[in-house]
Amino acid sequence: MAFLVQEEPEGIFCIENEFWCFRHDRKHGGELVEATVKNGSGNNLLTTSQSCAVALKTGNKFHVFSTGRQPAIDFSINHKIDGVTLSFYSIPQDNAGKELDGVVFQHHISYSENGSSHHQVILHANRRIENPGQIQIGKLEFANIFDYSAVREELSEQCAGENGNWLWRWNRIHEEIQRKTILLSRHLPLSVLLLRRNVEAFEFSLGDNLAAWDLYPGQAQFLLGTNSAGHLVLRYCVLDSLRPVHALEGAYKFSFRLTLPKIRSTLAPLVPMAGNFLRRTGNFCDRWANAAKLPVWRETGAQILRLHDDGDAFGNGIFWRDGATRPYPLEEENKMRRFLDVAHANGIAVVPYFSMKEFHPEVPEFRKESSVWARRIDSAPELLFNYSPKAIFGAQMCLKSDWKHFRLNTVREIVTHYGFDGVYCDWCAGSECISREHECGRHWDNDALLEELEEFRRLGRYLYLHLTGTPSLAAENLADIILTEEQPYVDGIGPRMFTPHADFVNIASRQVCEMLSADAPDTERRKLALVALLHHATISSVHDVYQKFYHDLNISQELVRYQHYRAPATGVVQCSSHNCGASLYWNNDGILALFANFSEKTLYTSYHIAPENASGIERNGKLELAPLMWHAVRFPVL
Template structure:
């Protein structure tokens, strides 16, 4: 199978009248000086190629005057602007006026907005609001709010920790919410708390994400000392014919609220690096050990590595963060060396075999866990620990034979320690990349980290970008991101692992939309069959994942054999792909799943039967719903008969 590597794509800036365009290979952001210098266009070049936004982004203040009297930054021309660089990256700075629809300016208020564009697809925004005279009628403040295309079909909100189901967990997506294009009230998302991030996307096509900066406290208690007066609102706007994404540090029509002084808000806007062609399938990048053979026989042999090579495997991970054998020999997070000398020798021998076979091996690193036996833990863990409640103790993640480690926060000295420990491993051994678990920003309230409430999403991205540079453009950045989508992280990944959660039934609709996402990186799912694993269920799982253009993280022989089909190695000739549940192709039987790949010359239909009976059914693909409208027929349709657990493909010339 093919390797896949991302490279950074720096932005360049050009001007056309009042429009400032920041473009790279995959995306383009446009600001309009006549509308306050605000963001007015966001284009994913290999997505739809059209503007995702339907109105300018804005900061607004709503004063309580028989309703909200709104003053917006996009209503007036920028007072002045500068273009320069920050760390070699293009930066726009604009000085803005708050003005209502009638042209009235809000006096004694200044806004300075800067945005710097980085080569992994995002702009870092810093909005400085200076209120020189007290305003005691404040009811609402919006920061970074925007309207976007009604064509998006999924909303993924990583909510604040106060809304999470697991207090000691991370800021994850609790629900992948279908967007119904204004045709049903189920569209609305409403919360009295701001999220960590908001992501809207069309599966297989494009999306846009806004993530708050690490200083979450800067968004809290704006105009009031009471919690729960923020608002996050996402809904279809019939007036704009768009989805409105409203982020409000304050939205409460109530007396006793006031603002005065300086306020600073930071957030990140990201577009995906959608590739011009479908990313390749990357099979079987799983853990290296054969646990069923016991501790003495766990290391792969030269012949087994050769078998991986024959199956097209190009990436494996050395995943040994828990005491699986109960003998105390395992790779403790942030410890080095991980093993006694004899085991270190076996590891290096295995790495030599893998290298000779052209297989990259990435060691497991937890971005957040610090094992108590690792160097420096006793001296620094209390200072670097992630705390979710002030005055609480550090959080340990437990394993059956001990602990994986304590949770740390990257907004501390842990970031440098984690980098140093990763660098030491890569310097000393023939690893060809990194595999990151706990690869997510998470909220923390440890006051030693310089802020009250914060998260470490920006610092995580610093670690990922450093890692990409450290392993080189030919190295692997393999990320586990179950429940924590991040366009900026996935733009630089060479493989994304997801779905580490229990399955319900094995069906073509079993996965979250994070599996068939936006074609910015190859994808893989965790094998979570557990006690229901058997040859038939293994095949069902492979068939369902294949429909979503994903592989299974395992090296079992049945899976290795499955991915040897020649046509699976040629899917990058197609530009688009649609999976079950997306409304673009369907069959008449719930046990028969269908996916479709296409380019301008041909389409490839993929059919699977997950039942234990032979099934005959009709199938149809609605050409008018397919991006690019590359298929001239009004619809593609036919009839298919499949034997139990059968896979069939059909090439359709266009």
């Protein structure tokens, strides 16, 4: 895990470990020139050096001065136990080699073993700079390899600010790349994720101080598009305007985080049955799972269960209030303890639900602290309450307040006191806030959340995160299990129903939410289990249908021996029958194609594996599949 740092010829500095390789070029302003994910494509994602720029307005044109054109000043690199830090100054120059007198960019970068690098860029204007037209903090150019972008917009661009800065859609880069501009906005997104599905990814996220980027409100510019060489360009400009603006003078500090995924060398294990074991319907007395079920679940491969009880499902006031350290009356607490004992005796871990943001109003500290810790999105005094069908989940808090310390202390106390095996985190995403009790201006709590998750990481064996709508490489790099897809199945159940987040990249074990109604037929659950399997994921439920499915699933250990995987939506395996879905696994020794029949009849299909998809090998064949069954076809690599 620890980084190796080497100085190479020509002033290149290489920072690498088993997962990533980064290079900085002292000759080119000290800027980042390489970012490689070793278990991804293994190729440099960047086509040129990262850069910053200031442009002056001359008439209706910009005169651009960029970093990366001359050597860095005072370049220093420090290798510490837990990471590597760099600091240097870059002088911007124009195309003719002329400097912009009095302007310098100061960089502080720290690489951590969680895959993130924290960048602080200070723009020093040591004299008054009149007529600035463009100020670019971080431009990156990528090889044209990504097929999706996922952008989390600032609240002013969203219709439901009370929810948080959710992702609204995954943009297909290849469909939009012909237009040259994929996304262009005068609002700077809080994070941008670029994904090559199932292979590798890259994430840019703003630091928690968003007000720093509001230097020229309404005149910023974000661009995700292609340049004349066909390379993908990601550009954050705090100013990009020909309108008159105030002069630059002084020091302006910006921070952001770049993250590469911690791709594993072989596929992450499947985690069957890792769902909530509490019943939420029927008789309250029977809501704790019968102890006799645990050896049976263990036989299905169950390793971990979730105690998820944040809403008053039975309308009797007995549920775990967010923020409470003693969740239940004594009788119910004893049931919880007995369940934990039996689970542990069967080798099954249990993790409790924690909301990273919600605070229940009946928790004693709420009355005193909530108005100060609250997340605010406007000047209204009312808190942002989230409601369950029969009760309140809680009011939203901001982790830039002392809520962060309270949450960590309560979670630590609970895990230690009851002997849980880790934590399950919901509302696990940074969200924008304007409370001046926390910061002097607009902010979000993304870095604060990630710091909190690093602390949680130390509390037990499992860090299990719910990330529907909030993909985050930085969070996934810390996690063991990721849960996604908490949205209704509006288009029905089929092999391409999930977002790219269901299969994503090979960082952690993946699960999808079970969103079927309680009276859904067993065949629907069976189909859902098949879709999840094709996505190298499991269903987050302990329903009997899944118990049988995972009990019979005798291929899990084989699948995780492969290095490479492609989901059905990549089109990796083409089937002649529309009721058939397929995914593909391979390594140097062989290929495994996994098929599933989504119809309730025997199905006959032909299939084609394209040569570009697996070690350059093409395969064709025919197949008979039993109703609602999966089937694996294996090919040696000759």
